Amino acid sequence: MRLQAVKGTADRLPADQPRWRRLHEVARRVLERAGVQELTPPVFEFAEVFERSVGEAADLVVQKEMYTFDDRGGRRLTLRPEFTASVLRAYVEHGMHTWPSPVKLWSHGPAFRAENVQRGRFRQFHQVNLEVVGSAEPVADAEAIALFVDILRELGLTGVRVALGSVGDPDDRARYNAYLRDALAPRAGELTETSQERLRLNPMRLLDAKDPGDRALIAGLARPLDRLGDPARAHFDAVAGYLRAWEVPFDVDPAIVRGLDYYRRTAFEIHAEGIGAQSALGGGGRYDGLVAQLGGPDVPGIGWAFGVERVLDALAQADLAAPEAEGPALYLVPMDDEAVGEVAHLARRLRARQRVEHGYVKRAPGKGLRDADRAGARYAGLIGARERAEGTVQLKHLATGVQRSVPLADLADALERPESIAEPATQEV
RNA sequence: GUGGAUGUAGCUCAGCAGGUUAGAGCACCGGAUUGUGGUUCCGGGGGUCGCGGGUUCAAAUCCCGUCAUCCACCCCA
Known part of the structure; x- marks a missing residue:
């Protein structure tokens, strides 16, 4: 199965x-x-x-x-x-x-x-x-x-x-149930089977009947609120x-x-x-x-x-807009094998303040940016041989395409001040 | 418990007057593009056609049964 x-x-x-x-x-x-x-x-x-x-x-x-x-x-x-x-x-x-x-x-x-x-x-x-x-x-x-x-x-x-x-x-209910039994007794045979059962066990529930015939019989009777x-x-x-x-x-x-x-x-x-x-x-x-x-x-x-x-x-x-799931603030892309562990470690540290995800295998930058995009990330961070040598990360704002090189030490702050990175003046590709 | 409708790829569905390798779109993976994404193009993987039985030379397609899903009845703390 x-x-x-x-x-x-x-x-x-x-x-x-x-x-x-x-x-x-x-x-x-x-x-x-x-x-x-x-x-x-x-x-x-x-x-x-x-x-x-x-x-x-x-x-x-x-x-x-x-x-x-x-x-x-x-x-x-x-x-x-x-x-x-x-x-x-x-x-x-x-x-x-x-x-x-x-x-x-x-x-x-x-x-x-x-x-x-x-x-x-x-x-x-x-x-x-x-x-x-x-x-x-x-x-x-x-x-x-x-x-x-x-x-x-x-x-x-x-x-x-x-x-x-x-x-x-409780007294009202008992009185009302008795009233229903008395009122319906002469014509009880005309009720559906379920309704007859209810009349016996819990007459009040008759008011829930949906059968048109039952409803007609009940229609003229007093309701609980009336009694x-x-x-x-x-x-x-x-x-x-x-x-x-x-x-x-x-x-x-x-x-x-x-x-x-x-x-x-x-x-x-x-x-x-x-x-x-x-x-x-x-x-x-x-x-x-x-x-x-x-x-x-x-x-x-x-x-x-x-x-x-x-x-x-x-x-x-009511067609009320459902809230959207949010993506990570940053998606880190390892561009060589050595970077895989580095981005994972970096992500671990950044997670104290932000949601950060990363790739698990080395990716060409084009693929990595696509991964970041699909993850719904605000920023992508690329790390390869050049960045390792400089101690930086290529930080790219995905919506605008603006990118710059950020020292690792400044990365956490840069993520929290999105304006600074989105400045076209800082662009460097 | 009862009735109706529906079951084909991860999703939405086409195919069903029986006919040989079962399709599309979306999604996924890869390539074009071996350090720059979203578009586009090309390619690929992925299917017990719900399941079992029957009819037939041949069944996703017809028949029977069964299971599941949805909706409704019933019931509703």
Whole structure:
């Protein structure tokens, strides 16, 4: 069998790196200016970490989509399918409830789900994740959402849609689910099989149905946001109020629901056009109670994650210029065998201050300049018998063709003062 | 798990009413130019035509199977 990357995984090639790097730099800047600290959890955890976070009523599908395996010590481990459970496990394990509250943590890295592959959906994918633990205040929700939007804005992404909803408090959810069951009971037989299944297990998820028949049956019913209890309603109104005051544009989506039980109140998603059927860049919500569920103190929290591949896809669709990879400041060309070692040694010394590369075999000057050009170098430095005798290097500015002989001792300085070398008066060929 | 489309050089693709040595552009290497680049010209290397089986005198081309990729459904923490 021809070796290839596993389905749903991809190599991130050198040409891809500038885009990824820029995204992470922007995320880091926006978040850390807001006092968010970086946490890097391990890539795998005891399976129980995710199973407990997911809860008993979680769809079997969720379990099936986890990469779970036994290690040689007989431990049952899972590659993280998301960050929240890992981050909260770390929060509990390190007693972060004693830190100044709220504790704001961000993370980034790969996550794994054994799903079928399509545009924007991979088996190894990458997320940037934020958790704000220890505040139940609506202002925390608003700040989290605003930070998400700020990152996208700073990246230059426009035309994204923030959809804000609420799944209510647990009582609200229970009441709403009961309402759905009652409302749909007479006509349940007309629903598709999946929807009937959902009606049984997690009626709220019916709102995600795409089948036109199902949608017609659901259309006239109240949505979660219409049935909030007073506390959840007040919370939602406060979050919306902050966002309006801060001029963070959003749409109210009364029908946002979540597949997992631990979500409370605020739920939101951010979508972009033009990146296929998987249009959600990311989303998040409040999960009061989850930390306790993981064996920690009963502290509230809110978080979000976005898919790096999806955001990059959206940026590509928006035709935003990708940052270019830079070449070396100097490319040294050895023009005889003895110079091979000399340029390598010289490069080593210059690298204290500049990016310097060199040829590995002797090259005719024409070839050497071509090598330097292809490496994307700003300068080429030629060293052969003449230069050795003089203790100099022929330094050539590739864009202008201006060249002069520079004593080895002055080379580092000459590289840092490009004007001096580009002066036509100094030309000597 | 389901459906559709697509698999030919490193990349993008042509060739496919079966016909003998499988092509182009880009990329790569070398030469023209043995101490001066980018252009140009010339030459070269590189292919299990995804894989397996079948039909045929003959298969990249037709048939079956299989695998992979992409998109969509499903699902979505």
